[in-house]
Amino acid sequence: MTEAEQGVRMAVQCWDCGGTAVRSVGQFLMHGRDLWWDAERSCPHCNAHLCEHSGPEDLPEDVRAALLTTHGPARLRLTGPLADPVAALRALREGSAASLPQARELLDRLRNFELAGTAVEMAYWRARLAERGIAAEVANGFGRAYRYVGPPELREAGGPGGRPVRTADEFTAWMGGRTAQESAEPFTFVVDLSGALLLAPRRSEHVACAGGELVLSAGEIGFRRSEGGGGWEVETVSNHSTGYCPDTTSWPAVTAALTRIGLPHPGAFTYGAVFRRCPGCTTVNLVREEHYACACCDADLPEVWNVDPAAGV
Known part of the structure; x- marks a missing residue:
């Protein structure tokens, strides 16, 4: 498929016999x-x-997530x-029926290389902008996105969202607002779909940090003063998030x-958590010491x- 056409196959229950059917969905220009x-x-x-459906209506959230x-x-x-x-503002308003403040936000995201979505959605915006004489290109290669897969009650509980940190000045401001004890502990982090790092105090739920949205990675991250005390550097970083269970392959986004x-x-996760779902009992496992067996039913776990x-299936 091209960037102007994208599809996925999802396992669903058959409406007729009750067995496992396949739902094929696609998005295209x-x-x-x-x-x-x-x-x-x-x-x-x-x-x-x-x-089931064919038309220009908004893509359902479950389809977009898939x-x-x-x-x-x-x-x-x-x-x-x-x-x-x-001209860019007009293209963004016409293409989304957005209010002027919303269109300005979209424009800021476009300028900062933070306008993100499905490849087809980005091809759509490229075409709309081109009609106004504005050249843009679709950039892929940011890795899988991860949905929240933890307990629903934690998502529903909400909580303060993470602080976006995109620049050195924003990071300095974040660390300047922490106590000495907070600075010495790892923070909760996620990387959102735009590629921005979001930070929250330790023991914050990742789903709250991400505002319930999909992420490119999630885990815990600790910082220390660089030699000479002139700045900060990452001391520890992991993908340990039982809410999103990201793969170790999410490191490039981090x-x-x-x-x-x-x-x-x-240069890599200092601790790489390996999450696998048991194909038998569906329990999500944290694989330890390369022992790929379910902790509940002892079934083999996929690699x-x-x-x-x-x-997609």
């Missing part, structure tokens, strides 16, 4: 400029088939200076966020990440 999505269901057990967890997000990069911000801030780091059942 109609006539090269309009966002559409379609869906159909088929059951291999009873051969039932249903064309596309992002399967294919990962994309971002839109301007290929040159933004000579006409007013290193990109830290490099953007200018924080020296170890590849499989925690989120919403990812």
